[in-house]
Amino acid sequence: MGKIKRYIMKFLYNERPELRFIKFPLILFSLPVIFFTTLKRFLYRHSFILKAKDTGIFTVSLGNVNLGGTGKTPFSYTIGEYFYGLSLKPCIVSRGYKGRLKKNSI
DSSP: OOHHHHHHHHHHTTOOGGGHHHHHHHHHHHHHHHHHHHHHHHHHHTTSSOOOOOOSSOOOOOOOSSOOOSSHHHHHHHHHHHHHHTTOOOOOOOOOTTOOOOSOOO
């Protein structure tokens, strides 16, 4: 384990008591994210935002509306390879980074 990784892990597990004062502001910044994520999940769960539709096909959805850069693209490629290895025909639909739909497709 690298020196930086050990330092971060000690920080996260409170093994560095002299750095606890740094965590408090970080927790304050995370509270609005937690609140709005919880609100969004509640609204979806109770169909206030969008109603679920049955597509009639097996669907795997990857994504995080809040944050990017979490490795969704390589993970979706790996899942596609896995399903292809099971003799299925996976189809990856991507809207792309900051994509805008120019025309409807079939």
